[in-house]
Each structure stands twice: as structure tokens, then as C-alpha cells.
Amino acid sequence: EVQLVESGGGLVKPGGSLRLSCVVSGFNFNNAWMSWVRQAPGRGLEWVGRIKNKINGETTDYAEPVKGRFTISRDDSKNTLYLQMKTLKTEDTAAYYCATGGPLGIDSALQLWGHGTTVTV
Amino acid sequence: EILLTQFPDTLSLSPGERATLSCRASQSVSSSYLAWYQQKPGQAPRLLIYAASSRATGIPDRFSGSGSGTDFTLTINRLQPEDFVMYYCQQYGSSPHRFGQGTKLEI
Numbered sequence: 741e742v743q744l745v746e747s748g749g750g751l752v753k754p755g756g757s758l759r760l761s762c763v764v765s766g767f768n769f770n771n772a773w774m775s776w777v778r779q780a781p782g783r784g785l786e787w788v789g790r791i792k793n794k795i796n797g798e799t800t801d802y803a804e805p806v807k808g809r810f811t812i813s814r815d816d817s818k819n820t821l822y823l824q825m826k827t828l829k830t831e832d833t834a835a836y837y838c839a840t841g842g843p844l845g846i847d848s849a850l851q852l853w854g855h856g857t858t859v860t861v
Numbered sequence: 862e863i864l865l866t867q868f869p870d871t872l873s874l875s876p877g878e879r880a881t882l883s884c885r886a887s888q889s890v891s892s893s894y895l896a897w898y899q900q901k902p903g904q905a906p907r908l909l910i911y912a913a914s915s916r917a918t919g920i921p922d923r924f925s926g927s928g929s930g931t932d933f934t935l936t937i938n939r940l941q942p943e944d945f946v947m948y949y950c951q952q953y954g955s956s957p958h959r960f961g962q963g964t965k966l967e968i
Contacts, residue, residue, distance in 0.1 A: 851918070
């Protein structure tokens with residue numbers, strides 16, 4: 741069974757930091773391109789960023805509102821995706837989802853999603 | 862940067878009817894890398910359509926996608942009560958992979 745399980749959310753003061761994790765099981769994490777998507781309370785979906793796989797240099801892309809403050813990384817030995825968040829602002833309050841194309845392959849739409857972890861700033 | 866605008870914001874229909882949801886991009890979406898997601902309250906989004914017109918695994922054939930370039934459509938035939946939730950489009954052809962603001966389908 742495919743699972744994406746986020747953790748690390750919580751309450752943090754403005755200006756603070758937090759690191760989210762997403763543990764993946766049930767598919768080949770090493771080959772996957774992984775994304776973070778967030779959703780503020782009562783609002784729509786917002787793409788946060790993406791990291792490619794090792795073969796593609798683990799290149800990252802970010803949405804403008806988080807550039808320079810958020811860093812996406814991965815540890816393929818642990819099947820884990822990370823989102824390091826610094827200089828947090830009240831507008832970063834949201835549910836954060838990790839997601840990937842999974843069987844659709846790399847550079848694809850997001851077929852597999854975690855249940856999300858909530859960050860409150 | 863490609864911006865996506867969905868319309869209408871809210872669509873009011875009845876079970877059994879057909880829904881037509883639109884998504885317009887500010888620039889052409891490369892390779893028709895346009896997806897549609899459904900989101901129920903309190904749940905993660907679910908992928909319905911990818912590459913503009915391909916149904917994701919397990920999605921009923923009542924759901925179909927069409928379009929290319931800057932104009933895309935999600936059609937839902939024979940609306941079921943569970944279909945009355947939020948729908949988002951997303952382009953993933955160029956970074957940032959923005960979502961549209963969403964369309965709420967209501968009874």
C-alpha cells in the first residue's frame with residue numbers, strides 16, 4: 741500500500757522555524773519527484789515547491805512567497821522528504837501536503853498525496 | 862509565470878445534470894500539462910484528470926477533460942451527490958506549478 745505520511749507541524753511564533761517531514765512507503769521514492777502543497781484555512785491550494793530525483797540533480801523550484809525562506813530536501817536512504825521553513829510569517833499558516841506523481845512518473849500531475857500536517861504561525 | 866483563472870467561482874446545479882468547469886491560463890500550457898483535482902472537506906485533493914484529458918486511476922468515466930493551449934474544461938456528466946465539492950486546475954508544465962483559485966460545485 742502506498743503511503744505518504746507528513747509530520748512536524750505545530751504552533752510557532754512569527755520569525756520562527758519548523759521542519760516538516762514526509763515519509764513515503766509503497767513505491768520507489770528514489771525515482772520520484774516530490775512536491776509540497778499548502779492550503780491556508782478556508783482558502784485554495786497553493787503549490788509550495790518541488791524537488792527532482794538524484795538522477796536529475798535534486799533540483800528544486802519554489803513559489804515566490806517562500807523563496808529564500810523555505811528549503812526542500814530529501815533523504816533517499818530514509819524514503820523521506822523534508823520542508824525546512826524559516827522566518828515564518830502568519831500567512832504561512834496552513835495545512836501542508838506532500839505529493840508526487842507516483843505511477844504517473846516524474847514531471848507529472850500529483851496522483852499521490854499525504855493527509856497533511858498543520859502549521860500555525 | 863503562468864496564472865490560472867477558473868470560472869465560475871461557484872456553479873449551482875442539481876444531481877443528474879452536467880457540470881462544465883473552465884480553467885483559463887495566462888499563457889499557453891506546455892504539452893497540455895494541465896491537471897484537475899477534486900477536494901472534499903477535510904481531505905487531501907484527489908487527482909481526476911492529467912495531461913488535460915487523461916483520467917487518473919479509478920476515476921469514473923463521468924469525468925472528462927478537454928482543451929489545449931490556454932483554455933481547458935472539466936466536464937462531469939450525471940452529477941452524483943458526492944460530486945458537489947471543490948475543484949481545482951493546476952498547470953505543471955513550467956515552474957511555478959500554480960493552481961487555479963477553485964470552483965465550488967454546489968447543489
